Amino acid sequence: MKKLVLIPIFLLLTGCEITVLNPNSETGNDQAFLIVFSFALMMIVMTVVVLLFARFVWKYRETDKNRGTIPDDVKGNKKLEITWTVLPVLLLVVLAVPTVAITYEQSPDKSVETQEKATHVEVTAQQFAWTFTYENGKETINQLVIPEGETIVFHLKSKDVIHSFWVPELAGKTDVLPNKELIYEIKDAEIGTYAGKCAEFCGTQHAKMRFTTKVVSEESYNQWLKK
Numbered sequence: 538m539k540k541l542v543l544i545p546i547f548l549l550l551t552g553c554e555i556t557v558l559n560p561n562s563e564t565g566n567d568q569a570f571l572i573v574f575s576f577a578l579m580m581i582v583m584t585v586v587v588l589l590f591a592r593f594v595w596k597y598r599e600t601d602k603n604r605g606t607i608p609d610d611v612k613g614n615k616k617l618e619i620t621w622t623v624l625p626v627l628l629l630v631v632l633a634v635p636t637v638a639i640t641y642e643q644s645p646d647k648s649v650e651t652q653e654k655a656t657h658v659e660v661t662a663q664q665f666a667w668t669f670t671y672e673n674g675k676e677t678i679n680q681l682v683i684p685e686g687e688t689i690v691f692h693l694k695s696k697d698v699i700h701s702f703w704v705p706e707l708a709g710k711t712d713v714l715p716n717k718e719l720i721y722e723i724k725d726a727e728i729g730t731y732a733g734k735c736a737e738f739c740g741t742q743h744a745k746m747r748f749t750t751k752v753v754s755e756e757s758y759n760q761w762l763k764k
């Protein structure tokens with residue numbers, strides 16, 4: 538019995554830090570909000586369903602009084618049926634509004650003005666490394682450097698198979714496809730060093746497709762770019 542107490546302690550001591558829920562960019566924060574929001578809605582539904590279930594199991598259990606009696610045969614209940622149709626629809630609407638809004642906000646803004654203001658980085662994935670090409674032609678391998686507080690537009694391309702570009706502390710993952718360039722934006726990243734990886738099994742040495750992401754001040758970014 539005493540050993541059972543250890544189980545929750547082990548869970549706590551594993552110290553899993555869920556970076557996805559504690560991101561360091563505007564893009565990541567919006568995505569984390571969606572995760573928490575939909576999880577909270579789900580928990581509300583779960584709680585109500587479990588409580589009702591427990592209540593009915595208790596209320597209609599077999600007792601000495603009702604043993605052997607057969608309940609009335611009930612046909613339909615308009616009130617109930619309307620309730621359990623309307624409620625889920627309302628919940629879906631509540632879920633859809635922020636989801637659609639944030640999805641649209643995060644889709645790349647193609648207007649010339651914002652494109653000019655943004656920092657563009659070409660990301661080329663191949664088995665088993667990442668090449669980052671900056672606006673002045675500078676190239677780095679497995680090390681990404683971007684300025685803080687800006688919109689970074691990633692132009693994602695693959696030379697061979699499908700890879701997936703992921704910096705968990707900054708934003709969600711995006712596929713990197715051969716023969717088709719995908720655009721992904723990360724807004725307002727905070728200064729720091731973050732781990733990045735390929736999140737799509739792409740071959741025997743897939744695990745080697747890691748890179749570091751350094752978010753630096755605009756000044757040091759421009760200096761670094763000239764070097």
Ligand SMILES: [Cu+2]
Pocket residue numbers: 662699700701735736737738739743746
């Ligand atoms: Cu890969």
